Amino acid sequence: MSTNGIIHIGKPYIEFTESVVNGKAVRLCTTIMKLSNDDELEKRTILYFEFEERFSAYLCNERSDAFVIALLVMAMEENYDMKFEVPMSERLYYQLSTYFIPLVSKHNPTRLSNIQLTGPITNKPMENLGKVATGCSGGVDSFYTIVRHNEKHTSSNYQLTHLVFSSTGTMDNNSERIAKYYRKQLEEVKRIAKDINCDVVGCYSNLHEFYRYPYWGFCNFFTPIYVSIVFAIQKLIRVYYASSGDPIENFNIDISAAHGDASSFDVFTLSCMTSENLSFYSAGTECSRIEKEDYIASDKATRKHLSVCGMELNGVKKTWKYLNCGICNKCLRTMVQFYVLGKLDKFGEVFNIKDFYEHKNQRIGLMMATNKDCYVSETIKIAKKNHVHIGITPYLWAWLIYKPKGKLARLLGRVRWMRRLYYKWNLDIKIQGYRNGAKYEALKKKLNL
Numbered sequence: 001m002s003t004n005g006i007i008h009i010g011k012p013y014i015e016f017t018e019s020v021v022n023g024k025a026v027r028l029c030t031t032i033m034k035l036s037n038d039d040e041l042e043k044r045t046i047l048y049f050e051f052e053e054r055f056s057a058y059l060c061n062e063r064s065d066a067f068v069i070a071l072l073v074m075a076m077e078e079n080y081d082m083k084f085e086v087p088m089s090e091r092l093y094y095q096l097s098t099y100f101i102p103l104v105s106k107h108n109p110t111r112l113s114n115i116q117l118t119g120p121i122t123n124k125p126m127e128n129l130g131k132v133a134t135g136c137s138g139g140v141d142s143f144y145t146i147v148r149h150n151e152k153h154t155s156s157n158y159q160l161t162h163l164v165f166s167s168t169g170t171m172d173n174n175s176e177r178i179a180k181y182y183r184k185q186l187e188e189v190k191r192i193a194k195d196i197n198c199d200v201v202g203c204y205s206n207l208h209e210f211y212r213y214p215y216w217g218f219c220n221f222f223t224p225i226y227v228s229i230v231f232a233i234q235k236l237i238r239v240y241y242a243s244s245g246d247p248i249e250n251f252n253i254d255i256s257a258a259h260g261d262a263s264s265f266d267v268f269t270l271s272c273m274t275s276e277n278l279s280f281y282s283a284g285t286e287c288s289r290i291e292k293e294d295y296i297a298s299d300k301a302t303r304k305h306l307s308v309c310g311m312e313l314n315g316v317k318k319t320w321k322y323l324n325c326g327i328c329n330k331c332l333r334t335m336v337q338f339y340v341l342g343k344l345d346k347f348g349e350v351f352n353i354k355d356f357y358e359h360k361n362q363r364i365g366l367m368m369a370t371n372k373d374c375y376v377s378e379t380i381k382i383a384k385k386n387h388v389h390i391g392i393t394p395y396l397w398a399w400l401i402y403k404p405k406g407k408l409a410r411l412l413g414r415v416r417w418m419r420r421l422y423y424k425w426n427l428d429i430k431i432q433g434y435r436n437g438a439k440y441e442a443l444k445k446k447l448n449l
């Protein structure tokens with residue numbers, strides 16, 4: 001099948017700039033041209049990865065690696081071949097074109113195409129400082145990776161030295177909000193890094209602008225997005241741990257069959273993304289989420305900084321006192337799991353534990369109603385094992401109140417005029433207890449609110 005055209009990646013270059021997000025900053029940039037099959041220019045844009053200026057010596061403009069990986073899923077989604085001017089690392093090129101692209105497109109044929117990569121390659125390793133890094137979201141998976149790779153648990157060459165935080169975790173296209181959230185969250189990552197003796201690499205990028213909104217490819221393939229940042233700064237890093245959200249039992253290369261996103265085959269993705277000088281590992285595939293919670297509960301930095309809440313990232317205005325809101329599905333899953341592990345009391349600094357105990361049956365019921373069945377059954381299994389009594393009341397809350405409420409919200413959201421009234425009469429707030437700001441902003445114009 002022929003493709004729709006070519007994504008042309010120009011020569012990468014380094015640019016110093018004064019930036020509103022990073023202050024004195026340095027950018028690894030290149031010109032991206034989207035060409036039709038008749039060689040007609042459809043779009044020309046600059047793609048950049050921006051870091052603090054002190055990282056300038058580690059940016060890699062001698063390879064196209066970062067840009068190819070960053071745009072790979074977009075090109076597969078929109079069915080464009082990719083062409084690059086400056087060499088790619090040979091191993092990376094071989095693995096992507098022989099395994100990743102054909103296999104992932106074959107198993108997701110309605111969404112992704114089998115495209116070609118064309119350009120020069122080299123097997124000359126890029127010199128690097130040998131640092132060891134991981135992404136830092138502050139959540140359970142991320143803290144598991146951090147604790148697992150400290151001096152107590154890992155030999156010296158694999159101990160963490162850097163935390164990477166980037167703006168590419170976004171799910172919307174509101175640049176102002178993304179920048180604001182990035183600045184705020186970067187400060188939090190710096191506080192975590194200080195407590196665990198690591199440095200922080202912050203990366204701000206306009207990569208999301210290259211993906212078709214509402215970002216199916218961008219949000220389902222977070223791992224290649226993060227990997228691209230590591231390649232942008234590949235003169236610094238030798239080992240990178242991508243925190244896995246899924247145990248290996250859930251491995252599935254077909255995204256529609258997997259219970260989440262492309263992270264269900266991270267082990268494969270990461271094995272395709274290594275180069276002559278960079279290794280990637282899917283950290284945490286060896287255990288379940290609840291086993292990770294058990295592992296990290298005694299760590300001091302985790303108890304101080306654990307942040308699992310998805311509300312602010314979704315644009316919900318913060319009205320709660322603690323780091324975590326305590327009522328969204330992510331907060332509740334974590335709190336209930338710590339509760340059945342008998343370790344919730346260790347987390348009084350980041351969760352409102354008093355509120356949880358005061359409304360324990362409702363909160364467990366809400367957790368059951370808003371989380372995937374596999375998380376709920378895993379939690380109940382541990383409760384039984386640890387002799388933590390759940391009782392019938394949480395089930396009643398889940399089945400008689402919270403599940404019907406959720407169904408009603410989904411039903412109202414399905415039809416245009418109902419969805420309009422749903423937001424106009426603030427039924428979202430009345431039913432859910434909060435407003436998903438990012439979703440609301442995206443719908444505002446469309447629904448004429």
Ligand SMILES: [Zn+2]
Nearest residue numbers: 309325328331
């Ligand atoms: Zn929350």
